[in-house]
Amino acid sequence: MSPFLAVLRRELRLAQRQGSDSLVALLFFVLAVLIVPFGVGPDPDLLRTVAPGLIWVMALLAALLSMDRLFLADHEDGSLELILLSPHPLESVVLAKCLAHWLTTGLPVVVAAPLLGLMLNMDATSLVPLVAALALGTPTLTLVGAIGAALVLGARRGGVLVSLLVLPLYIPVLIFGVAAVDAAIHDFPVRPHLLIEAAILLAALALAPWACAGALRHAAE
Amino acid sequence: MHRYANPAQFLRLARAVQPWAAALTAVCLVAGLYLGIFASPPDYQQGESVRIMYVHVPAAWMALFVYTVMAAASFAALVWKHPLADLFAKAAAPIGAGFTLIALATGSLWGKPMWGAWWVWDARLTSVLVLFFLYLGHMALTNAFDEPTRGARAAAILALVGFVNVPIIKFSVDWWNTLHQPSSVLRLDGPTIDPSMLWPLLLMAIAFTGYFLCLVILRMRAEIAARRVRALRFGRTAG
Structure with a gap:
């Protein structure tokens, strides 16, 4: 079995056995979105206007919530050093861990988003772009967040620090993700925004594993 | 470049450069401020408030310039493990943050009379x-570790990312249709700004660069001294 698949299976099995971690991110996402109508009031028009941005911001926070755990457990119990010592490229291991992280925390958010959109009074036509933009954007959140998670290994108060490092880098994903949904609401073409979102994902897919692997090597020194 | 990996060599160079940089800063700052505040004409549209430009634009240039140099130094620190490149990035980051804050604050002061708002969610501003x-x-990550070199390496990767x-930032005014005006100095077809305003602007830019050089040398010298003190203390407790 290739190391990529082996790591992917290990991560998924860990997530399945431990259960709660990935569920917590999803529950946080749902609860955080549902608490907003209590704050701003139940006016349907207002909720419809803020829904795309709201769902995106909460998806971003949900991604951050589970981010600092990505390498922490491996760093603490020493398996990270074994992974570093293995002859397989660290970049592919990083990519496998990111994929597992997205499958367990990003994908549930993408699936839950249209339901929340309906509850916030979004039109059915704008739900498809919302799901498409989230499906293209949340893997980028995981990849960029993984760099932050690797950088803060061994730092004091690492969890808070990840947010400070990574949130500024999340802004482009947020801008084009919300722009795609807004375009659908106002009958503008959605495609360009989704293409840019896909381009950001491809760039992150190509570059983030290298930066992340570099950071992990320094963390283990 | 590797000649100056030796702190003693670097300190010799730094001591030679620092007074010249300070003198250049003082001369250009006085001349730039005089030309900018008294000798240059008010703008035909913006009136006297255009003089904010002589602080705002150089500060914004420096904000980008310092980050670019920091990223280059971080690259050198990661590839060649250059010991002073780490020091430079650590010394430059707070100064760059200061320039960015000045650019944001003066831009806000300028935006209120011109656009009618302290802040707009425009691509350049954001x-x-x-x-x-x-x-x-970058500053938080540098200081987040008990071991300084680990913080420096992590911050170097962050600077590159x-x-x-x-x-x-540089092309935001060209790519998006924004409220912030497009570039009028660094253009392929030559500056569109009048020489009477361009000269004080350039003098102020030189003054800001000289000021940055002075401060960064000062901070690097202080950091080298602090490391020596630390090494001496370790030596005393060990011996």
């Missing part, structure tokens, strides 16, 4: 604000 937070993140923001 991306500079992101740059400010990148500086803050955050460098994607620099071209976005």
Whole structure:
């Protein structure tokens, strides 16, 4: 079995056995979105206007919530050093861990988003772009967040620090993700925004594993 | 470059450069401020408030310049493990954050009379604000570890990752239709700004660069001294 698949299976099995971690991110996402109508009031028009941005911001926070755990457990119990010592490229291991992280925390958010959109009074036509933009954007959140998670290994108060490092880098994903949904609401073409979102994902897919692997090597020194 | 990996060599160079940089800063600052505040004409549209430009524009240039140099130094620190490149990035980050803050604050003061708002969510303004937070993140990460070299290496990777923001800031006024005006000095077809305003602007830019050089040398010398003190203390407790 290739190391990529082996790591992917290990991560998924860990997530399945431990259960709660990935569920917590999803529950946080749902609860955080549902608490907003209590704050701003139940006016349907207002909720419809803020829904795309709201769902995106909460998806971003949900991604951050589970981010600092990505390498922490491996760093603490020493398996990270074994992974570093293995002859397989660290970049592919990083990519496998990111994929597992997205499958367990990003994908549930993408699936839950249209339901929340309906509850916030979004039109059915704008739900498809919302799901498409989230499906293209949340893997980028995981990849960029993984760099932050690797950088803060061994730092004091690492969890808070990840947010400070990574949130500024999340802004482009947020801008084009919300722009795609807004375009659908106002009958503008959605495609360009989704293409840019896909381009950001491809760039992150190509570059983030290298930066992340570099950071992990320094963390283990 | 590797000649100056030796702190003694670097300190010799730094001591030679520092007074010249200070003198250049003083001369250009006085001349630039005089030309900018008294000798240059008010703008035909903006009136006297155009004089904010002589602080705002050089500060914004420096915000980008310092980050670019920091990213280059971080690259050198990661590839060649150059010991002073780490020191430079650590010394430059707070200064760069200061320039970014000055650019944001003066821009806000300028925006109120011109656009009628202290702040607009315009691409240029937002991306500079992101740059400010990148500086803050860099500073926080540098100081987050018990071992200074680990913090320096992590911050170097962050500086390189955050460098994607620099071209976005530079070209944000060309790519998006924004309230912030497009570039009028660094253009392919020559500056569109009148020489009577260009000269004080350039003098102020030289003054800001000289000021940055002075401060960064000062901070690097202080950091080298602090490391020596630390090494001496370790030596005393060990011996």
